[in-house]
Amino acid sequence: MTPTATAPDRPFRLGGFATLTEALDFAANGPTGVNLYGLRGELVEAIPYADLRGRARAMAARLLALGLEPGDRVGLVAETDADFVTAFFACQYARLTPAPLPLPAPLGGREAYVEQIGRMLASAKAAAVFGPESLLPWLQDAATAGGARIAATVGALPEAPAADLPAPEPDDPCYVQFSSGSTRNPTGVLCTHRALMANTFAITCHGLQVTPEDRAFSWLPLYHDMGLVGFLLSPLAAQMTVDLMPTGAFVRRPLLWLDLISKNRATVSYSPTFGYELCARRGDGTREGLDLSAWRAAGCGGDMVRSGPLLAFAERYAAAGFSDRAFVASYGMAEATLALTMAPLDRGLTTDTVDVARMERDGVVAPGAEGRTRDFVRCGPVLPEHELEVRDESGAPLGEGLVGRIFVRGPSLMRGYFGEPDASARVLSADGWLDTGDLGYLVDGEIVPTGRAKDLILLNGRNVWPQDLEWTAESEIERLRSGDVAAFSIDEEAGEELVVLVQARSSDPETRQALTDDVAALLRARHGVEARVELVGAHALPQTSSGKLSRSKARALFLAGAFRQEVPA
Secondary structure, rough: OOOOOHHHHHHHHHHHOOOHHHHHHHHHHOOOOEEEEEEOEEEEEEEHHHHHHHHHHHHHHHHHHHOOOOOOEEEEEEEOOHHHHHHHHHHHHHEEEEEEEEOOOOOHHHHHHHHHHHHHHHHOOOEEEEEOHHHHHHHHHHHHHOOOEEOOOHHHOOOOOOOOOOOOOOOOEEEEEEEOOOOOOOOOOEEEEHHHHHHHHHHHHHHHOOOOOOEEOOOOOOOOOHHHHHHHHHHOOOOOOOOOOOHHHHHHHHHHHHHHHHHOOOOOEEEEEEHOOOHHHHHHOOOOOOOOOOOOOOEOOOOOOOHHHHHHHHOHHHHOOOOOHEEEEEEEHHOOOOOEEEEEOOOOOOOEEEEEHHHHHHHHHHHHOOOEEEEEEEOOEOOOOOOOEEOOOOOOEOOOOOOOOEEEOOOOOEEEEEOOOHHHHHHOOOOOOOOEEEEEEEOOOOOEEEHHHHHHHOOOOOEOOHHHHHHEEEEOOOOOOOOEEEEEEEEEEEEEEEEEEEEOOOOOHHHHHHHHHHHHHHHHHOOOOOOOEEEOOOOOOEEOOOOOOOOHHHHHHHOOOOOOOOOOO
């Protein structure tokens, strides 16, 4: 089997598409497409866009023959395989609205997964849910719980003759995207074709400046906006070949990511910071045959961009031709389809070293040289046709160098949360401004995110960023890895109490006590805070769909007593 080619001489066009189906219709004129890889890095299937279009239109007729009607929502378990990719585009041609759903967590059980999917189906008011044969009994239970009348595999769809498939309109729903961490009360972002096309154009034309020579690669989950929009829909909108590897393959063998980038000469690939960190820890650029010199846009997004692990990756893989100028720090969210800002190409990371005490006390960004300092990464200016403001608590715009709440406006913003007018009204103003819920500051016209507003900890008149505490512990205590620490505050009668959960891999009482004492002493010395340090099991801290720490869920689990007498795995 041969993967679809990069094909630099293909028909090439950026933008001007009114809908996703129009973009696929155009891409089908060339030889590029989607390549699907397996858990060992083997090529499982190569699907040229022309074949994808034909398969999707045929499946659209079969979906309608099942009794689904245009406008229905359809849950799709987003496995990185041909069934999901085809079904997603089949929904577009049938004018159904797909809602990508996560796979079960690696250590999760049936009950938790059925409950999660049932809530998502109910939130989307889905008529049907489709997924792999192995999950069908679970999906049937979830469909019952969530009110969906159909649970099946796409292979079980009835045969149907070619059908008349009227094209969707630009303002029709394109998909429902559940944002990271949506489990207990899932809220789906409703994205229209118009918003999607605006964002893919901003990404490919202005952010990445895609050329016919580009090729994309991704291991990111397709139920998350960075995987779905960034590395399925955006490459298609640029007629770019994309190679997709299951997230599970990356989790088991992170270096497969780099091996396939090297083998296929991919030029564009993204990851949260932890992906680069894993690869830096497990390998280096001296591996035989590894060549990363074609990788011109190594994107960073999906979590707080941390310069330390990224620069460590660049140093370790310089021998394989990787350049630290390839890093593209980005900022975005599902509510804006995906991207809002992207750092200039070929610049690498630009950081500000900030006086943490002044920022915590006054919200002022001042250079730091002594005492407690922190590096923040600039994530670039807002994309064309979009606006961004940093505002104070009264809603007034702030000048540069002042920390406040980030607001954005532009053509790629969601219409609202599906079926949630009150939730939509809380974040979307009548004049189109979205309250992102993020904190940050502007410098030289670029945004620098500093954290989530809801996670900010108020201690003795100071605004303490929990990720500062987490990163300090993870970087300075050798026994800890990225993602091992969660910090948050809880309400106690005497005031706010700082709780720090730490994943421990040892069952030895002395080792565990030493870890507890070390973390508490380090945070006291570095940040001047008194923390209640609690040890939890090795895989106990919850993650969002993009693989980053879910601090809010960790807090909820702690308050519910879920970590009592936690024993290491």
